[in-house]
Each structure stands twice: as structure tokens, then as C-alpha cells.
Amino acid sequence: MRARVRKILLAESSLLVRQQILRFCKQKRFQVHPICKERKSHGEFHHLHSRLLQYPEKFMEYYRMRIDTFNYILNNISKHIEKNTRNQKTPIDAVERLALTIRFLATGNSFRSLAFSYRIGIATVAKITREVCAALWTSLVSKHLNRKTNEEFIKIADEFYSKWGFPNCIGSIDGKHIRCKRPPHSGSMFFNYKHFFSIVLQGVASADYKFTAIEVGAYGKQSDGGIFEASTLHKLIETGEYEIPEERNLPGTEIAAPFVMLGDEAYPLRKYLLRPYSKTNLNNDSELFNTMLSKSRKSIECAFGIITNKWRLLTKSIETDIYGAELFVKTICLLHNIIIDKEGVCMQTLMQVQQTIPINMNRQRQYNRSSEAATTIRNNFKEYFVQKNVIFT
Incomplete structure (x- = not known):
């Protein structure tokens, strides 16, 4: 009995000592450090x-x-x-x-x-x-970085056609992996196919490389198409809350077509979202469409390149929690738009970025079941480019 009491007293005394040591360590040596x-x-x-x-x-x-x-x-x-x-x-x-x-x-x-x-x-x-x-x-x-109105989308579409030659386009969409510190107890949710932990920045860019919509924080393991379908942007479009203008004729033709966004192979084909034709059994007309789409999608690729070139935090792992990383990435996208609004695009930076953009990235989306209406819309755009006899310089 005495031995048991002695053990209890020793345990209590050692606990008190540990608490006093911790309390001492937490005490600040300086209210403000001399440095x-x-x-x-x-x-x-x-x-x-x-x-x-x-x-x-x-x-x-x-x-x-x-x-x-x-x-x-x-x-x-x-x-x-x-x-x-x-x-x-x-x-x-x-x-x-x-x-x-x-x-x-x-x-x-x-x-x-x-x-x-x-x-x-x-x-x-x-x-x-x-x-x-x-x-x-x-x-x-x-x-x-406000949500665009009907009139603003029409202006963006006109700029896209003037600069890139793609009519009725209200933006190009893509995702970018942002390195981050693995959150505790997250398993492999943030581990991406490039073999590092990340959150995803999904952005839509206008013809002048500005972001018209962004969403930050998706798991790194998700695909671009899966991120889009789970995004707020997708929900707003599907419910009609996103003010996309009514369809209009493609320039110089009687072909009526809706306003669309442009994505790569990782995205689904929708009435408001075009993706390239599959590279299997690709004919000349389909290849022409793919080339025009790839050319016009440079706006989002360049936007990502510009922010990475200017804001070097994006080239490193963000050593904060996920909420801090999301806030910093959103702020960088906003600063990008502010600088373009106030100063325009730096042509030297743009030329450097364009030289680093990968060409013909082959990212196939599996189980891409497109509606007949979406397929018809893409075919109408293809026929437009064929009729216009587009020549690439």
C-alpha cells in the first residue's frame, strides 16, 4: 500500500514539474525583441x-x-x-x-x-x-473580379473573335495545381498525378488574359473535369443564374450558335463548353477545329503563366494551412486583374510566357458522354471554320 502511494505521489510531482517547465518555456523573454x-x-x-x-x-x-x-x-x-x-x-x-x-x-x-x-x-x-x-x-x-453581366460577356466575345478568331467565346477555362503543405489527416486527397500535394485553381480567362471567374481549393487528386462539375460556376450555369447571353449567328453566316467557353480534353462537352475532338480518327475538318480551339485557349494558359512569372509564391509550396493558401491564391488572381486594368499587359512577360506553353497536351477524359445537342453545337463551329477557309499564320 505504501509503495503504491509513493508511486502516485511521484507521478503527481513529476506532472507538476512538467507543467512548470512548459509554463516557463511559454513565457516571453521580451515584450518586443531588441531586434x-x-x-x-x-x-x-x-x-x-x-x-x-x-x-x-x-x-x-x-x-x-x-x-x-x-x-x-x-x-x-x-x-x-x-x-x-x-x-x-x-x-x-x-x-x-x-x-x-x-x-x-x-x-x-x-x-x-x-x-x-x-x-x-x-x-x-x-x-x-x-x-x-x-x-x-x-x-x-x-x-x-466581379461576375460579368450579359453586356460584358458580349464585349468579351467580340474581343475573342477580334484577337483569336473564335466567335461567340466568353472565356477559356483550365485548372492549375498550386503546391501546398499536406493537411493533417487528409490521406491522399491532395496528392495529384504530378506526385506532389496541391490545391487546384480553376480559372476562366478573357481574351486580354484577365480572370473572369476563379475557384480555389479543390483537392489535388481531382481531374479538371471533375473539379468543374463540382464547382460553383457549373452550378450557376446549370441553374441559369450565370448571365450568359442568348445565342446569335456566327459572323457572316446564318448558323445560330450559343456563347461558349473553351476547355481542353480533360473537360466534358456541353452546350456552353467546347472541348477538342478526340485524336482518334481525326479528319482535316476536325483537326482545323482543334487547332482553332487550342489557339484560342492560350488566353488562360498565358494568364496562369503571367501570375506564376510575377508572383513567385506560386512556384513554391505554400507553407500555411489550406485556408491561408486559398486566400493567398485568390489575392494573387485579383492583383493580376488590377495590374492589367491599371497598367495593361507587359508584352515582354507575355512573350516569355508564350514560349513556355506546352503544345497539344494529350489529356483524355474517360466516360465523356456528350449530349446530342452539345455535339451538334461543336459541329456547327467546325463547319463555320471550314466555310471561312481559316488560314493559320
Whole structure:
């Protein structure tokens, strides 16, 4: 009995010791670390930002946008990210918060690396980047990534025809795998066919490489077609809530055709979504259609290429939880649209991206049962290109 009591007392005392050790370890040695107190004298922002403003080309290189675009974003979100002064402490102001977040998205540097260079705590860096991205999304998504109206879709279709030669097209659609840290207890749900963990960005792009619709967060193991059919965009189209215009005649003909999106072989054939003809038993007319579709789909491929080239976070594994990764990717897509609206497309970047786009990716979709109406619509577009005697340069 005494031995049993002695064991219980020893167990209780060791538990108390462990709790005291943990409590001691959790105690902060500093309210603000001495290194962080040097933020205004040695921090990267305080002795570099003002100099960059004097050299616009260097500002562009550092922040991936012009000074006026940076100020436009700042003016729209500053009231949402500014902090009040408390306990006689000077908070980090809005411009530094935005600069830190843009630099994180542009470089993909770790929170720890940014914490040392900006002289800010690691937890503070993580908090600031999320807060700024959330404020940016809330404040500017309705202006630069809003759901398109009937008239806007018609304008997009006219631009597609003028630039790419494909009539009645309201966008090209594709998916992009974004590397992420494997969420706990997720098994193989996020493990994709390229053999890394990812979430999927599904995007629809207009003729000028801007995103007209995005959806982020699908499992990496899903196919593009499966992601589309499970997406909000698909549900909106099927229920008629997506304002796609009524059909109109193809240019210079009496062939009536609906407005459509363009996908690759991984997507299903629908009345509002065209995919290439199967490469088996492909005749000249079908090959002509496939070539025109592939050519016009470069808009979404280029859009993905531009954001990857500019925002280097997308080239690395995003070391946050899934919700943080989704927020950062959405913000990058929004910044992409803002920059194009304010500055246009950088032709040098576009030319670099176009040289890296893979040609004729053969991704077949199994069990693709298309309706007779969808097949007829695709055949009508094929006949249009044959009648027009399209010549490729």
C-alpha cells in the first residue's frame, strides 16, 4: 500500500514539474525583441521604400507593379488594415503592411525570412499577410473580379473573335495545381498525378488574359473535369443564374450558335463548353477545329503563366494551412486583374510566357458522354471554320 502511494505521489510531482517547465518555456523573454525594436532604423521597408519611390523602374521590379497602382490599392484598403495606437506603442502603418504582403506574394519568402529583414515578429508577419489579403479581396473583388453581366460577356466575345478568331467565346477555362503543405489527416486527397500535394485553381480567362471567374481549393487528386462539375460556376450555369447571353449567328453566316467557353480534353462537352475532338480518327475538318480551339485557349494558359512569372509564391509550396493558401491564391488572381486594368499587359512577360506553353497536351477524359445537342453545337463551329477557309499564320 505504501509503495503504491509513493508511486502516485511521484507521478503527481513529476506532472507538476512538467507543467512548470512548459509554463516557463511559454513565457516571453521580451515584450518586443531588441531586434524588432530596430525596425525603423534597420528594417528593410524603412530604408528602402522611400528610395524605391525615387526610381520607378526599381519600384516596379521590387513590388511587381507601378507606384500609382500600389497607391491605388493602398487607398482602397488602408482603412481596413490600419491599427489604433495602444499602450503608447506605435503600430505598423498601412503602407508597410501592404509592402510586406506584396513582397511575400512576389517572392514566396518564408515568414521567418521576412520577419528578419523587416524586423517584425514571425507571428506578426503571418497575421499581417492574412489581414491585408482579406482586406484586399473584400475591398476590390467587386471592381476587378466581379461576375460579368450579359453586356460584358458580349464585349468579351467580340474581343475573342477580334484577337483569336473564335466567335461567340466568353472565356477559356483550365485548372492549375498550386503546391501546398499536406493537411493533417487528409490521406491522399491532395496528392495529384504530378506526385506532389496541391490545391487546384480553376480559372476562366478573357481574351486580354484577365480572370473572369476563379475557384480555389479543390483537392489535388481531382481531374479538371471533375473539379468543374463540382464547382460553383457549373452550378450557376446549370441553374441559369450565370448571365450568359442568348445565342446569335456566327459572323457572316446564318448558323445560330450559343456563347461558349473553351476547355481542353480533360473537360466534358456541353452546350456552353467546347472541348477538342478526340485524336482518334481525326479528319482535316476536325483537326482545323482543334487547332482553332487550342489557339484560342492560350488566353488562360498565358494568364496562369503571367501570375506564376510575377508572383513567385506560386512556384513554391505554400507553407500555411489550406485556408491561408486559398486566400493567398485568390489575392494573387485579383492583383493580376488590377495590374492589367491599371497598367495593361507587359508584352515582354507575355512573350516569355508564350514560349513556355506546352503544345497539344494529350489529356483524355474517360466516360465523356456528350449530349446530342452539345455535339451538334461543336459541329456547327467546325463547319463555320471550314466555310471561312481559316488560314493559320
